[in-house]
Structure formats: structure tokens, C-alpha cells
Amino acid sequence: MNPPPFPDTAEQEPVFSDMRDGDSDEGEDIFLGSSKTGAESPSVPQLNIKAETTDLFAEQASSTAPTVGLGTGGSSNGVQSDDDNDLFSDAHVELPTENASSSTPSGPRPAATFIPGTADMQTKSMEQLEEEEAKDTFDVDVAVTNPEKVGQFTPIHFSLHNVSHYQSSTIKFNLYLCFNNVLNNAIIPFHHYNWKLYLFLSAGDGMHAFMAYRVSTKSTLPVFRNKEFSVKRRFSDFLGLYEKLSIKQSLQGCIIPSPPEKSVVGMTKVKVGKDDSSSVEFVERRRAALERYLQRIVAHSVLLQDPDVREFLERDELPRAVNTQALSGAGFLKMINKASDAVNKMTIKMNESDTWFEDKFQEVENEEQQLRKLHIVVDSLVNHRKELCGNTAVFAKSMAMLGNSEDNTALSRALSQLAEVEDKMEQLHHDQAASDFFILAELLADYVRLLGTVRGCFGQRMRAWQRWQEAQSTLQRKREAEAKLLWANKPDKLQQAKEDITEWESRVTQYERDFDRISVTVRKEVLQFEKEKAKDFKFQIYKYLETMLQSQQRLIKFWEAFLPEAKAIA
Amino acid sequence: GRGGRDGMNGSEVWMGLGFGRDMSWTPRAVNVDLQTDATLQVDISDALSERDKVKFTVHTKSTLPNFKQNEFSVVRQHEEFIWLHDSFVENEDYAGYIIPPAPPRPDFDASREKLQKLGEGEGSMTKEEFTKMKQELEAEYLAIFKKTVAMHEVFLCRVAAHPVLKKDLNFHVFLEYNQDLSVRGKNKKEKLEDFFKNVVKSADGVLVAGVKDVDDFFEHEKTFLLEYHNRVKDASLKSDKMIRSHKNAADDINRISSSLYTLGTQDSTDVCKFFLKVSELLEKTRKIEARVAADEDLKLADLLKYYLRESQAAKDLLYRRGRALVDYENANKALDKARSKNKDVLQAETGQQLCCHKFEKISESAKQELVDFKTRRVAAFRKNLVELAELELKHAKGHLQLLQSCLGILKGDT
Numbered sequence: 016m017n018p019p020p021f022p023d024t025a026e027q028e029p030v031f032s033d034m035r036d037g038d039s040d041e042g043e044d045i046f047l048g049s050s051k052t053g054a055e056s057p058s059v060p061q062l063n064i065k066a067e068t069t070d071l072f073a074e075q076a077s078s079t080a081p082t083v084g085l086g087t088g089g090s091s092n093g094v095q096s097d098d099d100n101d102l103f104s105d106a107h108v109e110l111p112t113e114n115a116s117s118s119t120p121s122g123p124r125p126a127a128t129f130i131p132g133t134a135d136m137q138t139k140s141m142e143q144l145e146e147e148e149a150k151d152t153f154d155v156d157v158a159v160t161n162p163e164k165v166g167q168f169t170p171i172h173f174s175l176h177n178v179s180h181y182q183s184s185t186i187k188f189n190l191y192l193c194f195n196n197v198l199n200n201a202i203i204p205f206h207h208y209n210w211k212l213y214l215f216l217s218a219g220d221g222m223h224a225f226m227a228y229r230v231s232t233k234s235t236l237p238v239f240r241n242k243e244f245s246v247k248r249r250f251s252d253f254l255g256l257y258e259k260l261s262i263k264q265s266l267q268g269c270i271i272p273s274p275p276e277k278s279v280v281g282m283t284k285v286k287v288g289k290d291d292s293s294s295v296e297f298v299e300r301r302r303a304a305l306e307r308y309l310q311r312i313v314a315h316s317v318l319l320q321d322p323d324v325r326e327f328l329e330r331d332e333l334p335r336a337v338n339t340q341a342l343s344g345a346g347f348l349k350m351i352n353k354a355s356d357a358v359n360k361m362t363i364k365m366n367e368s369d370t371w372f373e374d375k376f377q378e379v380e381n382e383e384q385q386l387r388k389l390h391i392v393v394d395s396l397v398n399h400r401k402e403l404c405g406n407t408a409v410f411a412k413s414m415a416m417l418g419n420s421e422d423n424t425a426l427s428r429a430l431s432q433l434a435e436v437e438d439k440m441e442q443l444h445h446d447q448a449a450s451d452f453f454i455l456a457e458l459l460a461d462y463v464r465l466l467g468t469v470r471g472c473f474g475q476r477m478r479a480w481q482r483w484q485e486a487q488s489t490l491q492r493k494r495e496a497e498a499k500l501l502w503a504n505k506p507d508k509l510q511q512a513k514e515d516i517t518e519w520e521s522r523v524t525q526y527e528r529d530f531d532r533i534s535v536t537v538r539k540e541v542l543q544f545e546k547e548k549a550k551d552f553k554f555q556i557y558k559y560l561e562t563m564l565q566s567q568q569r570l571i572k573f574w575e576a577f578l579p580e581a582k583a584i585a
Numbered sequence: 586g587r588g589g590r591d592g593m594n595g596s597e598v599w600m601g602l603g604f605g606r607d608m609s610w611t612p613r614a615v616n617v618d619l620q621t622d623a624t625l626q627v628d629i630s631d632a633l634s635e636r637d638k639v640k641f642t643v644h645t646k647s648t649l650p651n652f653k654q655n656e657f658s659v660v661r662q663h664e665e666f667i668w669l670h671d672s673f674v675e676n677e678d679y680a681g682y683i684i685p686p687a688p689p690r691p692d693f694d695a696s697r698e699k700l701q702k703l704g705e706g707e708g709s710m711t712k713e714e715f716t717k718m719k720q721e722l723e724a725e726y727l728a729i730f731k732k733t734v735a736m737h738e739v740f741l742c743r744v745a746a747h748p749v750l751k752k753d754l755n756f757h758v759f760l761e762y763n764q765d766l767s768v769r770g771k772n773k774k775e776k777l778e779d780f781f782k783n784v785v786k787s788a789d790g791v792l793v794a795g796v797k798d799v800d801d802f803f804e805h806e807k808t809f810l811l812e813y814h815n816r817v818k819d820a821s822l823k824s825d826k827m828i829r830s831h832k833n834a835a836d837d838i839n840r841i842s843s844s845l846y847t848l849g850t851q852d853s854t855d856v857c858k859f860f861l862k863v864s865e866l867l868e869k870t871r872k873i874e875a876r877v878a879a880d881e882d883l884k885l886a887d888l889l890k891y892y893l894r895e896s897q898a899a900k901d902l903l904y905r906r907g908r909a910l911v912d913y914e915n916a917n918k919a920l921d922k923a924r925s926k927n928k929d930v931l932q933a934e935t936g937q938q939l940c941c942h943k944f945e946k947i948s949e950s951a952k953q954e955l956v957d958f959k960t961r962r963v964a965a966f967r968k969n970l971v972e973l974a975e976l977e978l979k980h981a982k983g984h985l986q987l988l989q990s991c992l993g994i995l996k997g998d999t
Contacts, residue, residue: 389844396837403830410823417816423963549856560992567985578974584967
């Protein structure tokens with residue numbers, strides 16, 4: 016939806032949000048302040064979403080109309096046509112914070128057209144089965160569901176009031192404004208001559224809308240307060256978690272799963288309210304990727320014990336992750352890898368008797384390359400399948416037309432039936448393309464990223480080794496310096512030298528221990544990772560083959576229904 | 586390459602890549618339902634593809650007395666078929682018949698290009714991949730080859746089945762004369778003439794089509810054929826696009842299979858064995874998908890293409906009749922004028938009689954032809970749609986079984 020055109024009096028300029036951060040900060044909800052109702056207060060105020068029929072995500076909206084006093088009778092988001100309501104009459108805004116979804120544990124999934132049909136329904140049960148299988152180790156099951164658009168600022172509708180004594184004319188403007196973290200006051204005073212400007216915000220779409228996801232956890236681990244609980248998180252929260260984990264853990268050689276990438280383009284489309292299939296697809300893709308991300312984290316014994324992870328899963332309100340602009344998953348990864356690449360390039364030959372690390376590193380690199388290639392081909396398949404889908408739809412229509420103009424009745428009917436079969440084929444191809452994408456392509460994308468992370472861990476180990484080596488050479492130098500001082504008979508400096516040596520001796524020991532520790536960790540992690548990877552690939556490929564199987568079953572049904580029609584032609 | 590029927594297999598050496606594979610025959614795709622007449626049976630028993638031409642061996646079995654033997658064969662090229670077709674079109678006596686549409690020119694350009702690219706890119710892919718792609722392209726080439734043979738054969742069979750055309754002298758010469766017919770292709774000048782002729786004809790066609798016909802049957806046919814032809818054209822284009830996408834998807838599955846194979850050969854772990862099995866499965870999947878696309882092409886796309894051409898031929902017939910009608914009406918007017926002026930009356934009378942006779946002759950045969958066309962069309966669609974559905978079912982069932990058994994094996998192993 017395009018922002019309505021500006022009126023001439025434009026002291027105001029549209030301030031578009033800083034798009035560096037895909038999920039930009041929305042600032043505090045100016046009306047809610049601290050008034051929260053309901054057991055589950057989301058960290059982000061749930062402004063009631065206007066119940067647009069086309070807004071898929073408005074399912075969660077309660078039936079109360081937005082009471083921001085904007086009278087959303089208009090056909091577009093919050094834009095009012097000639098309505099002379101004085102906005103100030105409803106100044107006691109009380110935005111419903113209770114979101115329907117917070118009371119019902121699991122609202123309906125948005126009827127996204129691109130959800131991989133039946134395969135997806137199977138997903139849950141198959142995953143649960145798998146989890147049950149692995150329950151000997153960890154008893155944590157997480158799911159990410161209900162992507163929900165939370166709108167903040169919108170086409171803003173405000174009125175200027177001349178608070179001078181002369182007249183109280185009201186002029187309405189429609190402006191499309193976005194605010195950054197700037198907005199901390201409930202009312203934005205704007206003084207222009209005697210005019211005061213009060214801005215009211217209404218819910219709906221806008222550049223500052225963001226997606227909130229429900230993260231549900233089921234676990235019998237005693238460390239959690241409840242057995243089942245869920246919280247609402249937004250994308251930047253996931254990124255924030257990743258950062259915290261990376262800073263803490265990756266330096267120890269842990270393989271931290273990475274969250275999906277930020278996408279300015281994808282998110283923008285969603286924000287401005289485009290409910291077309293590509294933005295639906297984008298949201299679904301992201302939701303699924305976030306879910307896998309969390310599942311990998313809780314499957315990791317070390318990470319699961321991290322308090323940040325528990326906080327993420329459990330805590331009702333998470334402090335905003337502010338620095339996610341700086342470090343996206345890939346950005347952070349790049350930073351880590353750059354360091355390790357630099358290390359590699361320094362032709363450090365770690366004289367290891369055990370070539371395990373060198374060999375494994377090579378393996379990882381090779382595999383990453385292979386998977387990259389495979390991913391490209393799968394992408395091509397997805398595109399061709401989508402093309403096939405489109406072409407089939409078009410063909411079906413033209414067959415229907417042909418059937419219409421055919422003057423033999425039986426043949427005409429058969430051709431129409433054929434057109435219907437082709438229509439069903441279109442749906443089939445569409446679903447298969449979704450499987451191709453959501454199961455295969457995403458699997459490959461995930462592992463290309465993860466293998467990059469693994470490479471990074473090897474780099475970390477190398478850095479640890481380097482640190483140790485450097486400390487050793489420094490110690491050596493200190494010893495030589497001491498020897499020199501002894502020879503030169505400078506007793507005052509000798510004390511210092513001896514202290515230095517002690518310090519560096521302990522450092523050397525420390526770094527050696529660090530290196531050994533990280534070696535053990537990396538080795539363990541990599542082996543664990545390979546096990547998980549094997550399981551994952553098998554599982555996903557099974558899933559994919561099952562979707563292929565279902566396609567064939569559907570095909571058989573279609574053609575079995577058509578055959579008698581064809582035979583009936585006379 | 587040779588496509589031999591009934592055991593006449595041969596090897597093909599083409600573009601130096603040396604296929605050397607047997608390309609045995611399969612029953613021809615018949616888009617028409619024809620009554621085979623024992624007195625004259627024609628088929629294409631063999632075909633050879635050379636660099637830029639295809640040589641068809643036309644085989645005839647006949648009890649007709651005008652042939653020297655009861656069974657004989659000659660070799661013909663595409664241009665000679667066109668010559669024969671054009672001779673029918675230009676023959677005034679056949680104005681009242683639907684002239685069987687000429688077969689399209691054999692077009693191996695796309696296939697050739699792909700093969701060339703493959704040859705060039707041989708260094709950049711593994712031996713595996715190369716062999717696979719070569720096999721694929723061979724199969725594609727063979728499919729195109731079979732199609733072009735089928736289309737040329739159908740043309741001859743249609744002629745042989747037509748009560749009047751089968752007696753045509755040119756046709757007999759075509760069948761029997763075992764030397765080159767020396768039918769050179771049209772030179773530039775002739776092609777230009779053709780182009781102008783077509784322009785004039787379409788303009789005239791518009792004029793003629795505008796004339797309302799008294800006869801309901803023909804009026805209905807005119808409207809019907811116009812709409813039908815356009816829709817068949819549309820359907821034909823769209824079916825081609827759809828089938829091409831299908832083939833592209835099958836190609837991708839092929840590449841995925843190769844990629845998985847490479848992954849699977851890295852090591853001998855469990856997972857690698859798994860990849861190898863999946864790679865094999867996908868290879869089989871790909872073959873099935875490619876067959877499905879090929880069958881759709883044969884049964885649906887080709888059917889539509891054929892009726893595109895036939896409906897055009899029917900439209901041409903209607904045009905000729907319309908033209909004759911206009912001529913007749915003009916002759917009537919001329920006669921009236923001559924009578925009123927009392928000048929050249931006899932000439933006008935003869936002229937009018939000729940036009941009348943011509944028009945009536947065309948109308949009579951045209952009616953029958955159009956009825957036959959409908960019968961043939963319905964029969965052909967029925968045959969092909971039934972076969973299409975049966976093939977789709979066969980492939981889907983086979984595919985399902987393949988997937989089920991593979992999944993069983995894969996899961997059983999873990």
C-alpha cells in the first residue's frame with residue numbers, strides 16, 4: 016500500500032526508519048506505558064491489528080476494533096476519508112493489550128498458501144517421534160509458530176489543533192511516518208505558531224511493523240519452571256541470543272547453530288502489508304528456519320545449559336537486543352572466519368602427530384563445497400517446478416477454452432475434465448515445489464552455513480594454538496633477557512625479569528591448557544555435529560521422499576477419475 | 586541415425602560423437618483414425634538422419650493395377666513431401682477437399698546445439714555426468730526423430746485413405762518413382778512469390794469470410810472452425826511450454842542425483858551409503874519423469890499440433906468454397922448485367938454455369954469432408970486422451986511403487 020500523498024504544508028518530512036536493521040526498533044508503546052493486562056504480557060505491546068480481510072495475520076486480533084479513536088471505517092489502513100471526528104475526543108486511548116493468542120495456547124496457524132501441505136502436518140508428529148527417540152539425552156521440545164504481524168506506526172492520522180484563541184479548526188493530514196527509538200513521549204508536541212500537533216498512532220501495517228513469533232517449549236527438565244510454556248519473540252531476539260552464545264561459547268570451540276539471515280527486502284514487503292504469496296512464503300521460511308535454529312540449540316548439551324538459552328525460552332519479557340544491526344548471523348560468522356582465515360594464511364603448520372584435525376578440516380571444506388553445488392541445483396529445481404506450476408495453470412485454462420468450443424458434446428466434456436485434471440496438477444506441482452524448497456533447499460542452506468561455522472571452530476583452535484606458541488616464544492625471550500641481566504650484573508632489573516618469567520610461565524601453562532581444552536571440545540563437537548547431520552539429512556530426505564510418494568498417489572487419483580471420461584468420448 | 590522397424594536396427598554416427606546405439610522402432614503415433622485399405626497401404630519403414638536432412642524410406646503395398654509391382658520402396662526427403670502437398674493445393678480439382686496438412690520440417694537444430702554444447706563442456710564435468718547427459722540427449726534426439734517420421738507417415742496415410750487423392754498421379758509417382766524427384770527447394774524468388782500470395786490470400790480470406798453464407802451448415806462451420814483453430818493454437822503453445830518446464834525439472838533431478846552420487850562417494854560411512862541409494866532412486870525418478878513428459882508430448886502436444894494444422898486445412902477449404910461462392914455471385918451479377926445490356930450473354934451464361942458448377946461441386950464434397958473431419962477429430966482425441974490417461978497412470982503407479990520400495994529399503998537399513 017503506498018503512502019498517501021503529502022499535503023502541501025510539509026514541515027513534516029517522512030522519516031523512514033533506518034533500514035539497516037530489518038526488524039527495526041519500534042520504540043516503546045507510548046500509550047501502554049506500564050499498563051499490562053493478562054498473565055502473559057508480551058515484551059512488545061500487542062496493538063490490536065485492524066481486521067483487514069486480506070490480512071492473514073489478523074486472525075489473532077480480538078473482535079474489539081482499534082480504539083485509537085481513528086474510526087477505522089476506512090477501507091485502507093487507518094486512513095480516514097472525510098471524517099470530521101475530532102481525534103481528541105478519544106484521547107483516553109486504551110489499547111487492548113490482551114491479544115487473543117495469549118490466552119489460547121495455540122491459535123490457528125495462518126492459512127499461508129505456501130505452507131507445505133500435508134508434509135508439514137506430518138512434520139510435527141515425525142519430529143515429536145524423533146524427539147522421543149532422543150529423549151534419553153534431552154527432554155526439550157521447542158516449536159516456533161504463529162508468526163504475527165505487530166504493527167506500530169502506520170499511515171498516521173493526526174490532526175492539528177490550533178490552540179490559539181481565535182479559532183479551532185481542525186485540519187487533517189495523512190502522513191506516513193516512522194519513528195526510531197526517539198519516541199519516548201506519549202505525545203509528540205509539535206509547535207508551529209500556535210498549533211499543537213498531537214499524533215496518534217494506530218495499529219496496522221507500517222514500516223515499523225514487525226513479526227512476532229510464539230516460541231513454545233515442552234520439557235520435563237527440572238531447570239524450567241513449567242512443563243509447557245510459551246513466549247513471544249521477535250527476530251532480533253533470536254539474533255541477540257546467537258550473539259550472546261557466540262561470544263561466550265564459540266571461543267571455546269563450540270559449534271553454534273546460526274539463525275536465518277536478515278532480509279531487508281523480504282521483511283519490508285511483509286511490513287508494508289503485502290500479503291501476496293511471496294511474503295507469505297518469506298514468513299513461513301523464516302518461521303521454519305527459526306524453529307530449526309532453536310531445535311539445534313536445545314539439542315546441544317552445552318548450549319542447553321546456558322542460562323541465556325533458558326532465559327530466551329522462558330522469560331516473559333526479554334530486554335531488546337540493540338546491537339543486532341551490527342551483527343547478523345552471517346556478519347558475525349564472517350568476523351570469526353576472517354580471523355581464522357587470516358590465521359590459515361599465515362602458513363602455520365601445526366606440527367601435529369595426530370592429523371585428525373587437518374584431515375577433518377579438509378573434509379569439512381570439501382563437503383561445504385559439494386553442498387553448495389547441490390543447493391544451486393535444488394534451487395533450479397524449485398524454480399522449474401514453480402514454472403511448471405504456472406504453465407500448467409495456463410494450459411488448464413486454454414484446455415477449458417478448447418473444450419468450450421468443441422462441438423461434440425462428449426469430447427467437449429472430456430476436454431473440460433482434462434482441464435480440471437490439469438488444474439489439480441497445478442496444485443500438485445505447487446505443493447511439490449514447496450517441499451523442494453522447504454525441505455531440501457533449506458536443509459542444504461542450513462548445512463552450508465553450519466559447515467562454515469564448523470570451519471570457524473577449527474580456526475578458533477588454531478588461534479588458541481597460536482596464542483600458546485607466541486606465549487612460549489615470549490617466555491623464551493624473557494629467559495634470555497634474564498640471562499643477559501645476570502651476565503651484565505644488574506640486580507635491580509633482575510627482580511623484574513624474574514617476575515616476568517614467572518608470569519609468562521604461568522601463561523604458557525594456561526594457554527597450553529586452553530589449547531588442549533579447545534582441541535577436545537572441537538573434536539567432540541565435530542563428531543557430535545556429524546552425527547546430528549547424518550540424522551538430519553536422513554530425516555529430511557525421508558520426509559521429502561514421502562512428499563514425492565504423496566504426489567504420485569494424488570496423480571493416480573486424478574487420472575483414474577479422468578480415464579472413464581476419456582473412454583466415454585463417442 | 587537409423588530408425589528401423591521390425592528388426593531393422595542400425596547404428597548412428599552423428600557429429601562425430603558416435604552414438605552407435607540401436608534405435609529400434611516402436612509403434613507409430615497415429616493422430617488420425619484411418620481405415621486402412623488393402624488396395625493401398627503406405628508406411629515409412631526406415632529413416633536415416635544425416636547432417637542436415639532426413640531420408641525416409643517410403644514403403645508401399647498395393648493391389649492396384651497401375652503399379653508395376655505389388656510391393657516396393659523408395660527414398661524420399663522432406664522437400665518431396667512438400668512438393669506433393671503443394672501439388673494437391675494447387676490442383677483446382679481438389680478444391681473441395683481438406684488437403685492433408687504437410688508435415689513440418691524435421692528440426693534437429695535444438696538437439697544438435699545441445700549436443701555440441703555437451704561436447705564442448707566435456708572437460709568440465711565428470712565422466713559420470715557426461716555419460717548421463719549424452720544418454721539423455723540421445724533419447725531426446727531419438728524422440729524428435731520418431732516424431733518427424735510419424736508426422737510424415739501420417740501425411741502419406743491420410744492421402745492413401747482419401748478416396749480421391751489416393752488416385753492422384755503425382756502421388757503414385759511419389760510412391761513409385763525410384764529416382765530423385767528433383768524437386769528442388771524454392772529459391773528466393775519463389776519464396777517471395779509465395780509470401781505475396783499468402784498476403785493476398787489472407788486479405789482475400791477476410792473478405793470472403795465476411796460474406797454471410799445462406800447455408801446454415803457452412804455458416805456454423807465457419808464460425809466454429811475459426812474459434813476452434815484459435816483455441817487449438819493457444820492450447821498447443823501452452824502445452825509445449827508446460828512440457829518443456831516438465832523436462833527442465835527432470836533435468837534438475839538428474840543433476841541432483843549426480844551431485845548426491847559425488848557426495849556419496851566421498852566416504853564409506855552410513856550416510857554416504859544412504860546418499861548413494863538416494864542418488865540411484867532419483868536417477869530412476871528422473872527417467873520416469875522424462876518419460877511422462879515425452880508421453881505428454883506425444884499424446885497431447887502432438888495431437889494439438891496436428892489438429893492445429895488440420896483445422897487450418899479445413900479453414901482453407903472453407904475459404905476456397907467461399908471464394909467460389911463469391912465468384913458465383915459475381916458471375917450471376919455479370920449475367921444479369923449482360924442480359925440487361927444484351928451483350929455477351931452467351932459468354933456470361935457459360936461463365937455463370939462454370940462458377941455454379943464449381944461452387945456446387947465444392948460445396949458437396951466440402952460438406953462430407955467437414956463431417957469426416959469431425960469424426961476423425963473426435964476419434965483421434967479419444968484415442969490419444971485414453972492413451973494419455975493410461976500412460977500417466979502407468980507411470981504414476983510405477984513411480985509410486987519405486988518410491989515405496991526404496992523408502993522401505995532405506996528405512997530398513999537404519
